[in-house]
Amino acid sequence: DAKTTQPNSMESNEEEPVHLPCNHSTISGTDYIHWYRQLPSQGPEYVIHGLTSNVNNRMASLAIAEDRKSSTLILHRATLRDAAVYYCILLNSGGYQKVTFGTGTKLQVIP
Amino acid sequence: EPEVTQTPSHQVTQMGQEVILRCVPISNHLYFYWYRQILGQKVEFLVSFYNNEISEKSEIFDDQFSVERPDGSNFTLKIRSTKLEDSAMYFCASCDSGGPTDTQYFGPGTRLTVL
16 A cells, blocks of 8 residues: 655644645555544544545645645644544555555644 | 444453444445554554455454344444453444545444453
């Protein structure tokens, strides 16, 4: 599986935008970039995914570099509820889409 | 919004006992998964299940583990003879098509404590 690299932790002030980076320099052409997050004491939840173009949904935006070797998850206004571990994951057409979680980025939101 | 449910939320058992963890996936989903997370560690894949059979399993999923979809709605994980190291949060997940653009929905987890 192609590997992703994320910072272990980040801090943000409440109501400020947050940019969570992910490097995936060995990404293949068929790998989709997914982001999941895990709130404290909860199961992981899907945030967003993309292939080549930037994507927006109600939770976040995903900015994908032109060479696809990196991406950034953008939370436009961080709330206390966004404090979680964020995982950047690559998925391709094989393997019944099992999700391989790394250690992710622990986001702390400061009131 | 439909959700994956899991019961019980917390299970305490003695070492060597059998436990069954239960999950109700989202009703029209076809792919089912179990993951576990030992306290303070990563979420780890255990097994995927499709069309009433295991499609993939990790090396953690040894002969002590089994999965079943007994009645078309429940999806269960059985551990035959629990060990201390089986203590973890166990998450069930389901998705619709299993493809790379599909969303996997996770349940809230069952905390298993083996004494």
